[in-house]
Every structure is written in structure tokens, then in C-alpha cells.
Amino acid sequence: MLVYLIRRSLQSVVVLAVMSLLVFVGVYAVGNPIDILINPQADQADRQRAIESLGLDKPLWMQYLVFLRDALHGDLGHSFVHSTSALGLIFERMPATLELAVVAMLFAIVMGIPLGLWAGLKPESLSGRSIMAGSILGFSLPTFWVGLMLIMVFSVMLGWLPSNGRGETVSLLGVPVSFLTLDGWRHLILPSTNLALFNVALMIRLTRAGTREALMQDYVKFARAKGLSNARVIGVHVLRNILIPIVTVIGLQFGALIAFAIVTESVFAWPGMGKLLVDSINFLDRPVIVAYLLVIVTLFIVINLIVDLVYSALDPRVRLQENKG
Amino acid sequence: MLLQNLRRVLSAFVVCASLAIAATPSAQDLRIGVAADVTSIDPHFFNLFPNNNVAEHIFDKLVRMDPDSKMIPGLATSWKTIDPMTWEFKLRKGVKFHDGSELTADDVVFSINRVPNIPNSPGPFTAYTKAITKIDVIDPYTLHIHYATPYPLSPNDLSTIYIVSKKVAASATTEDFNSGKAAIGSGPYKFVRYVNGDRVELARNDEYWGDKPAYAKVTFRIIKNEAARTAALLSGDVDAIEQPPTADLARLKADPKFTVTSKISHRVIYFNFDFLDRSSPYITGKDGKPLAKNPLLDLRVRRAMSKAINRKAIADRVMEGQAVPSGQLVSDHLFGFVPTLKADAYDPDGAKKLLAEAGYPDGFNLTIHGPSGRYVNDEKIVQAVAQMLSRIGIICKVETAPMGPYSARASKQEFSFHMVGWGASTGEASSPLRSLLATFDAKKGLGAVNWGRYSNPKVDYLIEQALQQVDDDNRKVMLQRATQLAMDDLGLMPVHFQFTIWATKKGVQYTPRTDEYTLAYQFHAIK
Numbered sequence: 001m002l003v004y005l006i007r008r009s010l011q012s013v014v015v016l017a018v019m020s021l022l023v024f025v026g027v028y029a030v031g032n033p034i035d036i037l038i039n040p041q042a043d044q045a046d047r048q049r050a051i052e053s054l055g056l057d058k059p060l061w062m063q064y065l066v067f068l069r070d071a072l073h074g075d076l077g078h079s080f081v082h083s084t085s086a087l088g089l090i091f092e093r094m095p096a097t098l099e100l101a102v103v104a105m106l107f108a109i110v111m112g113i114p115l116g117l118w119a120g121l122k123p124e125s126l127s128g129r130s131i132m133a134g135s136i137l138g139f140s141l142p143t144f145w146v147g148l149m150l151i152m153v154f155s156v157m158l159g160w161l162p163s164n165g166r167g168e169t170v171s172l173l174g175v176p177v178s179f180l181t182l183d184g185w186r187h188l189i190l191p192s193t194n195l196a197l198f199n200v201a202l203m204i205r206l207t208r209a210g211t212r213e214a215l216m217q218d219y220v221k222f223a224r225a226k227g228l229s230n231a232r233v234i235g236v237h238v239l240r241n242i243l244i245p246i247v248t249v250i251g252l253q254f255g256a257l258i259a260f261a262i263v264t265e266s267v268f269a270w271p272g273m274g275k276l277l278v279d280s281i282n283f284l285d286r287p288v289i290v291a292y293l294l295v296i297v298t299l300f301i302v303i304n305l306i307v308d309l310v311y312s313a314l315d316p317r318v319r320l321q322e323n324k325g
Numbered sequence: 326m327l328l329q330n331l332r333r334v335l336s337a338f339v340v341c342a343s344l345a346i347a348a349t350p351s352a353q354d355l356r357i358g359v360a361a362d363v364t365s366i367d368p369h370f371f372n373l374f375p376n377n378n379v380a381e382h383i384f385d386k387l388v389r390m391d392p393d394s395k396m397i398p399g400l401a402t403s404w405k406t407i408d409p410m411t412w413e414f415k416l417r418k419g420v421k422f423h424d425g426s427e428l429t430a431d432d433v434v435f436s437i438n439r440v441p442n443i444p445n446s447p448g449p450f451t452a453y454t455k456a457i458t459k460i461d462v463i464d465p466y467t468l469h470i471h472y473a474t475p476y477p478l479s480p481n482d483l484s485t486i487y488i489v490s491k492k493v494a495a496s497a498t499t500e501d502f503n504s505g506k507a508a509i510g511s512g513p514y515k516f517v518r519y520v521n522g523d524r525v526e527l528a529r530n531d532e533y534w535g536d537k538p539a540y541a542k543v544t545f546r547i548i549k550n551e552a553a554r555t556a557a558l559l560s561g562d563v564d565a566i567e568q569p570p571t572a573d574l575a576r577l578k579a580d581p582k583f584t585v586t587s588k589i590s591h592r593v594i595y596f597n598f599d600f601l602d603r604s605s606p607y608i609t610g611k612d613g614k615p616l617a618k619n620p621l622l623d624l625r626v627r628r629a630m631s632k633a634i635n636r637k638a639i640a641d642r643v644m645e646g647q648a649v650p651s652g653q654l655v656s657d658h659l660f661g662f663v664p665t666l667k668a669d670a671y672d673p674d675g676a677k678k679l680l681a682e683a684g685y686p687d688g689f690n691l692t693i694h695g696p697s698g699r700y701v702n703d704e705k706i707v708q709a710v711a712q713m714l715s716r717i718g719i720i721c722k723v724e725t726a727p728m729g730p731y732s733a734r735a736s737k738q739e740f741s742f743h744m745v746g747w748g749a750s751t752g753e754a755s756s757p758l759r760s761l762l763a764t765f766d767a768k769k770g771l772g773a774v775n776w777g778r779y780s781n782p783k784v785d786y787l788i789e790q791a792l793q794q795v796d797d798d799n800r801k802v803m804l805q806r807a808t809q810l811a812m813d814d815l816g817l818m819p820v821h822f823q824f825t826i827w828a829t830k831k832g833v834q835y836t837p838r839t840d841e842y843t844l845a846y847q848f849h850a851i852k
Contacts, residue, residue, distance in 0.1 A: 032732030037447040039372040043770030046451050081364040083499040155560035163560040269548040271523035284729050293778045
């Protein structure tokens with residue numbers, strides 16, 4: 001177990017280093033941030049001063065070495081445009097995105113698994129078919145369009161919910177969260193629904209397929225033959241067995257929710273990390289872009305690790321060990 | 326234990342819920358949806374439009390601009406030249422900072438000296454302060470500002486420098502401004518809260534020396550997506566927005582619950598020609614082979630292209646009426662406007678004749694470049710121009726890119742014919758002339774954005790003279806003559822002045838501004 005964890009962390013460090021180099025070179029290739037940042041009224045001397053003050057006059061390899069040196073000291077640099085530390089900026093925005101992603105994921109689980117189970121148990125019924133038809137919509141409608149439609153219907157036409165932004169926040173262990181206030185929930189409902197839609201559809205399909213497969217298995221037939229109640233057969237025997245692929249997908253999708261909340265965040269003006277990334281790319285604010293991607297990669301690594309651990313808890317046959325393949 | 330915790334959370338929930346309900350907006354509140362992100366509250370850190378827009382509320386300046394971009398007294402009640410190289414500014418007495426201390430000449434000197442000393446500034450205000458050689462404090466309300474050469478633009482320059490409190494800012498960092506600790510100015514609003522990427526909250530300064538703003542509490546909501554911004558207004562989440570998309574204007578205008586106001590902006594949209602003597606990179610003959618000679622060096626070709634553009638159609642159709650055709654660099658309210666200089670009339674036949682005379686009876690192939698998402702309808706304008714040029718035989722392709730990579734390439738003369746916009750933020754024709762049409766010269770600091778590399782010694786001479794001419798009437802004539810010469814040459818091709826648009830809910834009125842700012846103190850409640 002310990003060896004496994006050490007090996008995983010070493011792999012992660014290599015991934016992070018390669019990743020930072022790629023992003024560094026990539027952003028450098030796009031253009032010089034000063035071209036966008038500096039006010040056009042500035043003359044050539046002002047430009048040169050700004051370039052020097054941000055350290056952009058040095059050759060790329062030297063800029064990267066400076067970045068590496070600072071990174072090893074836990075400093076991922078200062079944002080060009082905000083003048084605050086890049087990591088600080090990301091952590092300031094992170095609670096909003098995490099909150100949105102968690103609510104969306106819970107929504108997907110609470111909606112998707114029961115509906116999928118129903119559709120799997122009664123595949124030929126009208127309700128089962130309608131659920132499947134609905135899930136196709138969830139897959140195929142583009143997020144930004146659904147977001148705007150939600151706003152048009154629930155904010156503009158009905159006036160029930162606010163059209164954008166994050167609601168009143170309260171501090172929970174020093175982190176500002178909005179899910180403890182009514183105003184916060186009013187602001188959360190539309191964007192989290194929008195973000196969850198794809199995953200609701202995904203959960204429905206996965207659960208349905210798993211259920212249908214499990215129902216054919218001998219152990220289910222045996223359980224029924226033993227005279228167990230229907231609730232116990234489905235709730236314990238079937239559900240537990242189909243959960244393994246679902247947990248994997250939940251893990252992966254949770255990472256994707258955080259990373260791809262960008263569209264939802266910009267449609268709903270939600271002050272999260274995704275919006276920060278888009279703004280930073282527009283400014284070519286390299287320290288923030290690099291730091292953001294490093295944070296996301298770290299997040300994916302951690303999520304994958306957790307998924308592996310949950311796996312072994314759910315299925316005793318899975319053992320964490322060194323992969324000597 | 327668990328139950329207790331649950332109860333605590335629940336009661337917190339109830340308290341917060343009642344708070345949320347209590348915080349419904351009153352008539353004294355104003356919520357404004359703005360289009361761009363505020364990156365800092367420090368007014369000297371980054372010369373960026375949305376940052377300045379917030380600073381306009383919290384901080385004062387010596388000289389202010391009225392809605393028509395004319396200079397009016399701010400902290401300075403009067404200003405004059407003592408000799409051509411020295412300006413005297415008289416300060417307003419009894420102006421208090423938000424912390425109660427009095428604003429004096431020392432604070433002004435401190436603020437001007439702070440500008441070049443901000444660490445890591447990505448876009449400093451030094452362009453407006455570096456000509457200053459020395460500042461003498463004569464008494465707490467009188468300043469003498471010295472320059473190395475005769476310098477007419479001192480008041481224009483100082484209309485961009487925000488005055489901070491020496492006492493507070495001397496030891497403050499940019500982060501102290503963002504947290505609010507150092508965001509102490511003397512402006513009509515006090516800083517309340519800044520949430521990065523989300524909002525800026527302000528409260529009325531009841532001690533303000535000038536007109537009292539109508540709204541006591543102001544929230545700027547940052548909503549970059551234009552459809553979402555319009556939706557926020559429609560749903561009543563905000564009371565006013567800037568820059569509604571032109572496609573939504575018809576709907577907003579038809580709805581009696583909303584009002585749309587607009588005003589001609591100081592921003593001119595124009596095209597640069599490639600003036601380098603080379604085989605221009607994006608021009609080929611009709612056979613697809615590069616042309617040895619750059620056809621744009623011929624004035625007849627440039628004139629033909631200008632005549633081929635139906636500016637009125639662009640203003641009416643592409644811009645939905647939110648633009649006015651232009652044949653020069655500044656609009657009629659601004660200093661240096663040439664009343665007799667009109668935009669080229671739409672004349673495709675004349676254009677074809679000129680092309681034939683220049684030796685291109687069949688035209689040539691051209692790729693037009695433009696930015697995307699930077700100016701109002703920028704991509705659509707480029708496409709319209711491409712179609713119009715194709716009609717006279719110049720077969721066009723269009724390539725657009727976000728401003729970052731786009732400007733990086735444009736400033737290296739990688740394009741043949743490309744679109745840009747320019748805001749004359751000092752309110753004078755000298756601003757576009759010196760940056761766009763003066764010959765590129767890093768030593769003199771001229772032609773910094775002259776991306777086409779137009780060069781005419783006569784124009785340069787007039788611009789350099791005008792920049793040292795303290796007498797306003799003389800300077801105006803020089804700027805007008807420089808403009809006339811450069812436009813006769815088509816050193817660049819203006820298309821139009823865009824309008825800045827605001828939409829408000831009924832009962833809220835905005836006094837629109839040429840400089841595009843959305844200022845809370847210019848909103849008023851009406852019946």
C-alpha cells in the first residue's frame with residue numbers, strides 16, 4: 001500500500017513538471033502578453049519598461065528556470081494583471097467552482113441512478129422509454145444553449161430565480177460558501193442543473209445498462225430463488241454490483257465537471273475558477289494559466305487515487321499493488 | 326451530538342435566509358451589469374478600462390472630463406501656463422479623503438511620483454507623467470509642474486491620474502488596495518467590497534465636494550457574456566447594463582420597461598494599409614502568385630479601396646445604426662476635428678476606374694485580418710468590408726483572431742490590410758496622430774501603434790510642432806492640418822465612430838458619455 005502511494009506520487013511529480021513546461025511554451029508561442037496588457041497610448045519606452053518589470057525580457061528557458069525555482073518554494077508566481085499570487089487567486093475562486101460541481105454531481109447521482117434503475121428494471125414500459133428518450137436530450141443539447149434557455153424561462157419569463165451570479169455567502173471553517181443560505185440556493189439551482197444535465201443522462205445510461213446486465217446474472221436469480229424480497233435483491237445485490245463502473249465514472253466526471261464548468265460559469269456569471277481561466281487566457285496571464293492547470297492536474301490525480309481506494313472497498317477482489325505489467 | 330450540529334446548521338440557515346430576504350434592493354440601490362473584469366482597485370497599477378471605470382468613483386483627478394470629453398475642473402479649480410514649460414494648478418480647498426483627512430498639494434505630488442514606482446505593473450500610466458521634470462509645491466493649494474520642453478498637454482495628461490492619499494498609500498501595496506485597506510480616495514463613492522471576478526460594491530460619499538450622486542449604494546456586477554448581461558437586465562437582477570449586443574437592441578427598444586441610450590464614442594474603427602516596400606505578405610495576383618510590388622503603396626489603390634466601402638451600409642446594417650461613418654480620427658466634439666473632411670462617398674465605379682489607372686484592372690487577391698471580440702461587431706465589419714472590396718475585383722479572404730495573438734502579429738507588420746480601433750482618451754486629435762500616423766520612432770516615442778508604417782515627413786513635422794504648441798488655437802490648426810494631410814494620403818482608412826450603448830430599466834436614466842465610462846453618479850431616477 002505504502003509503496004503504491006509513493007510510486008503514484010512520483011509519477012504525479014513527473015506529470016506536473018511536463019505539464020508546466022508544455023503550458024509555458026504554449027502560452028509563449030501564442031504571443032507577448034504586453035501587446036494586450038499595455039494601454040495603446042503608451043510609447044515604445046513604456047512598453048519596454050513593462051516588459052522588463054514582468055520579467056518577460058529574459059529568454060524563455062531562463063523564465064522557466066525562475067518559475068521552477070519559485071515553484072519548488074511553493075510560489076507559482078504572481079498574476080500579471082491582478083498583482084496577487086496566482087495560487088491565492090485560484091484558491092479564492094475554487095470554493096465557488098467546487099460548490100457548483102458538488103451540487104451538480106449530487107444532483108446527477110440523486111436523479112440519474114434511481115431513474116436509470118427504473119429504466120433498467122422496466123425497459124419496455126412507457127416510463128422506461130421516456131426516461132431513455134430524455135437522456136438523449138441531456139447528451140445532445142449544448143450546455144450554453146440550455147443555460148440561456150433556463151435563464152430565459154426561469155428568470156426572465158417566470159421571474160422565479162436570479163439569472164446569474166453567486167448568492168449570499170457565509171463562512172464555513174474560513175471558506176465562503178453559499179449553500180447554507182436561501183439566497184445562495186436560489187442562485188445555485190439554475191447553474192448546477194445546467195452543469196448536471198449531461199451527467200444525469202450519463203448516470204441514467206450507465207445504471208440502466210448495469211442493471212439489465214446484473215438482472216441476467218446467476219446470483220440475482222439465486223437470490224430471488226432464495227426468496228429474498230425484491231427490495232433487498234435490487235437494493236443490495238444488484239445496486240452494489242453495478243456501482244463499480246458508476247463510481248469510476250463519477251470520479252472522472254467530477255474532475256471533468258470542475259474543469260469544464262467554464263461554459264456554465266460564463267453563462268451564469270458564476271465567479272469560479274473556470275471563468276478565471278478564460279479571463280487569464282484572454283490576458284495571456286501565464287502565471288495564472290500555469291497554476292490553474294497544475295491545480296487541475298493535481299485534482300485529477302487525487303480523484304483517481306480516491307477512486308482506486310473506493311474500488312478496493314467496494315470490490316474485495318481489487319487489491320492495490322505495484323503494477324509489474 | 327450530530328443532532329446538535331444539525332440544529333446549529335439549520336438555525337444558521339434560517340438566519341441567513343431571513344437576512345437574504347431582508348436584503349432586497351431599495352430605491353437607493355443601483356445594480357449595474359458591466360462587461361469587463363476589474364483586475365485591481367489600485368488606481369495606478371494597471372491602465373485598463375474597467376479598472377479606471379471603478380477608480381473614477383473612488384478617486385478624484387485634478388482635471389475631469391465632462392460627458393463630451395471636454396476638460397472641466399476636478400480637484401484643480403483652475404490651471405494655466407506661467408511660461409511654455411511650466412503649468413500652475415490651483416487646488417480646491419477643503420476636499421476631504423474618505424478617512425476624513427484633508428487633500429493637499431502633497432497628496433498630488435505623491436500620487437504623480439507613485440505612478441512610475443508600482444512594482445510589476447503590466448500597463449503603467451507613465452505615458453502621462455514622464456514628461457514632468459519637477460513639481461514645486463508653492464503652498465498647500467498651489468502646484469507648479471515643470472516640463473523639459475514647451476508642453477501643452479499637461480491638463481490632458483493629468484485628467485488620467487488618480488489622486489491617492491499620501492498618508493494611506495505611502496506604505497500600501499497593490500493588494501492593500503484590493504482588500505480595501507488602502508482604497509481611500511476623495512471621490513463621490515467610497516469603496517465597500519471587491520470580489521474578484523464577481524462584483525465591486527460602493528457606498529455614496531456624503532462629504533463629497535461636488536454634486537451628490539443619486540444612489541446611496543452601488544453594485545457593479547461583472548457579467549462578461551453579453552447574452553447573460555441582457556438576460557440579467559430583462560429579469561430585473563440588475564437595473565442597468567453597458568454594451569447590450571446590437572442584435573438585442575430592437576427588442577429592448579420595443580419593450581416599454583426598458584430604455585436604451587447611446588452616444589458617439591471617441592473610438593474610431595479603421596484599417597491599416599501595409600506601407601512597406603516589399604511583396605506584401607497577404608496580397609497575390611489573380612493567378613495566386615505573390616506580387617513583386619506592394620499595390621497598396623499606390624495612393625490610387627488605397628483611394629479605390631476607400632471608395633469601395635459603403636460606410637453608411639455598415640453603420641446602418643452591421644452596426645444597427647449604432648455608428649456614424651468617418652473620414653478622420655476624432656469625432657466632431659473633440660479638439661482637432663476637421664469640419665470639412667468627409668468620409669469617401671461610396672462609388673464602386675470610380676473605384677474600379679482608379680484601380681485600372683493604377684494598373685490593376687482585374688484587381689488582386691487579398692486576405693483581410695481583424696480582431697474578434699474586441700470592438701463592437703468587429704468580425705462582421707471585416708466580413709462586410711471583404712464583400713465590398715470583392716465587388717471591385719479585390720477578391721478577399723477574412724481571417725480573425727482574439728486581440729492577443731492578433732495584435733502581436735499586426736505590430737510586427739505581418740499583415741497587408743487589417744482592422745483596429747483607437748480611443749482618443751485625452752480628448753484630442755494629438756492622441757491618434759502621434760501614435761498611429763507619426764513615423765515609427767522609438768527614441769522620440771512616436772508612432773508606437775503605427776502598425777502599417779505610414780510615414781510622411783510633413784505630417785511628422787506638424788505633429789511634433791503641435792505637441793509643443795501651448796497656444797490652443799495654433800495647436801488646433803496644426804492638428805487639423807496634420808489630419809488633413811494624412812487623410813489625403815490615406816495613411817489609414819477610417820470606417821466609423823462606434824456608439825457606446827447603455828440599457829436601463831424604466832425609471833433609471835443614464836447621461837451617456839463619449840469616453841465610454843459607465844459612471845454610477847451619472848445615473849438618475851426619473852418618474
